Amino acid sequence: MTGSLHLLLQGFAGALSLPNLASAFAGAVLGTVVGVLPGIGPSTTVALLIPIAFKMSPDSALIMMTAVYCGAMYGGSLTAVLLKVPGEASSVMTAIDGHEMAKQGRAGSALAISAIGSWIGGTFSVIGLMLLAPPLAEFALKFGPAEYFGVMAGALLFSLTLIGGSPAKAAVSAGVGLMLSMVGTDLQTGVSRFTLGMPDLLNGIEILALIVGVFGVGEVLWYFREARQQTLERLPLEGSLWPSPQEFRDSAWPIARSSVIGFVAGLLPGSGSTLASITAYFVEKRVSRHPERFGHGAIEGVAAAETANNAATGGALIPLLTLGIPGSGTTAVLMGALLMFGIRPGPLLFTEQSDLVWTVIASLYVSNVMLLALNLPLIRMFVRILDIPPRYLMPMILALAAVGGFAANNSLTDVGLVFAFGVLGYFMRLTEYSPAALVLAFVLGERMEQSFRQAVELSGGDLTVFMTSPISAVMLSVGVGALLWGRRGARSPEVSTPA
Amino acid sequence: MRQAERAFTWTILAFCVAYVLDATTIDMRLGQQVSAAAFPLAAAAFTAVSSVVLLVSSRRARDLDRPADIGRTEVLFTAMGFAYWLSLPWLGYVVATSLFLLMGTLSLGERVSLRPFAVSIGTAAALWFVFVFLLGVPLPDPPLGLG
DSSP: OHHHHHHHHHHHHHHTSHHHHHHHHHHHHHHHHHHHSTTOOHHHHHHHHGGGGTTSOHHHHHHHHHHHHHHHHHHHHHHHHHTSOOSSGGGHHHHHHHHHHHHTTOHHHHHHHHHHHHHHHHHHHHHHHHHHHHHHHHHHTTOOHHHHHHHHHHHHHHHHHHSSSOHHHHHHHHHHHHHHHTOEEOTTTOOEESOTTOGGGTTOSOHHHHHIIIIIIHHHHHHHHHHHHOOOOOOOOOSOSSOOHHHHHHHHHHHHHHHHHHHHHHHSTTTHHHHHHHHHHHHHHHHOSOGGGTTSOOHHHHHHHHHHHHHHHHHHHHHHHHHSOOOSHHHHHHHHHHHHTTOOOSHHHHHHSHHHHHHHHHHHHHHHHHHHHHHHHHHHHHHHGGGSOHHHHHHHHHHHHHHHHHHHHTOHHHHHHHHHHHHHHHHHHHTTOOHHHHHHHHHHHHHHHHHHHHHHHHTTSOTTHHHHSHHHHHHHHHHHHHHHHHHHHHTSSOOOOOO | OOHHHHHHHHHHHHHHHHHHHHHTTSOTTSSSSSOTTHHHHHHHHHHHHHHHHHHHHHHHSOOOOOOOOOOHHHHHHHHHHHHHHHHHHHHOHHHHHHHHHHHHHHHTTOOSSHHHHHHHHHHHHHHHIIIIIISOOOOOOOTTSOO
16 A cells, blocks of 8 residues: 555656646547537547647656546536537436536536536546556466456456447457457468458558547448437526535535446446446435436436546556456557557556556546546536537548548558448447447457467467466356346347447 | 348358458468467357347347438548548648548538638648647658648
């Protein structure tokens, strides 16, 4: 504990340096600004802004990306409240009561409590991250290739049941992601695979082209379809931007409970912030003395959903940083960014690059404070972004996606891939396949293959090595069990949205 | 299951078959215990089996006649995106991006006036400035260097 505190203090020294503070500030503002755009979720926001961080040092880039992540989560709540357009699935619960509050002229209170709840939930989860990540990373140092493969494959299978929609469709999406991750030169044998004779594919499919295409271009194309089917009416930002004492009292316990719920839910692979916000919302509805108010502008509903989905961010970073396993679409995008900056998340990160890790953890505190300080006074400015006509914004986002795809390798092939993956992402949404599962599997694919091959080589070709290692056996069993159980559950008529 | 979903699942299945055929051309003798083709084949098998399970289970389910209704805007923007990609080496970044933004804005209903022209050229120039000047990323120039 003392060691962690010492490292955290060192981390603060790094996080409070001028370049890193500027990165956190830029990330928080850009994340909120892009996150505010209707229909653009945190995954897309982070993906679109990765190229901006290209020339930064790894720590500044990572700080900026995590600040973008936190800012985008908050930005999504603005559209949820004022337009009833949740940027992603985790804001659905915010939209229910937040939009009702806006109709009652209480949009200011809804947005303020969501900023305060986001800050408390986010800060709580960073404390959890700080306490849990180091021991977990130390434990993970004992893992061999078989354990790694078991943990990655088990987490991937488990995530397919929680990622939303049909688990069978999520499995197909993940399978396609794995297949795409095999394109390029095999590092072990030097043989090229699935490159179709294209030299640009010898290094594999550029991760940025895939995530910017599937999330960025795919989401813009999807927006056109959604916009055709519904008319968006923005409600005015009325009322005080500071909640009343009664609203504070009503929100206090929901914020406290949802911080814990969100953090724990964030730890689960695949659940991300969606499960967190839904669980927290329904827990509050159940414990409330006035459950009938939920759905009709209950501030507790907004407080619970927003606190939980921000508390989940710290939880989701634990498996990402300690095991190298992203738990959701957004953390998969973050992992893609880490890999692009030459940072391999995993237990060794805490020993080999502890300065970097603790600077990022400290900067999460700083980003959360910065977001609160920015968002409360600047709500009216951010809301004005909603007045920019989509006929200008959407082509701009596509142009940004194209330049982002090009910037990774200065390759025009990647720009073509961005648009091709955009079409794939659009069709996946249209047919209710999960783009997040595809990206998750793509990010994990190469490491899963390496671990699998190393484990089999070390065991002399014995495939039972994955069952004789207790950690691998347990994780694989949990993953397969969850997938089978999820398939049974999916036969019920209830429909959920794929992430 | 809608027809569009079924068609998409069949497309993925066809992709798996093509992938497996390509994987069989990989020299299986390379690698010690596990060849370079093993994991890709396993991934393709996993995807194909999941797709078949979906198709088979959907035969029992009642067909939904919700249309997939791919709109004109999506098709238009996809075509414009690919045209933009192909035009980049010929027109250079600023010209190609300005044209793409202008066409995109006009096709979404903006009236022809000075404003969309100014916004398109301004945005392309701003992106060029950020990436070339601030981030040091070289963007495509046209053959005559007029980009």
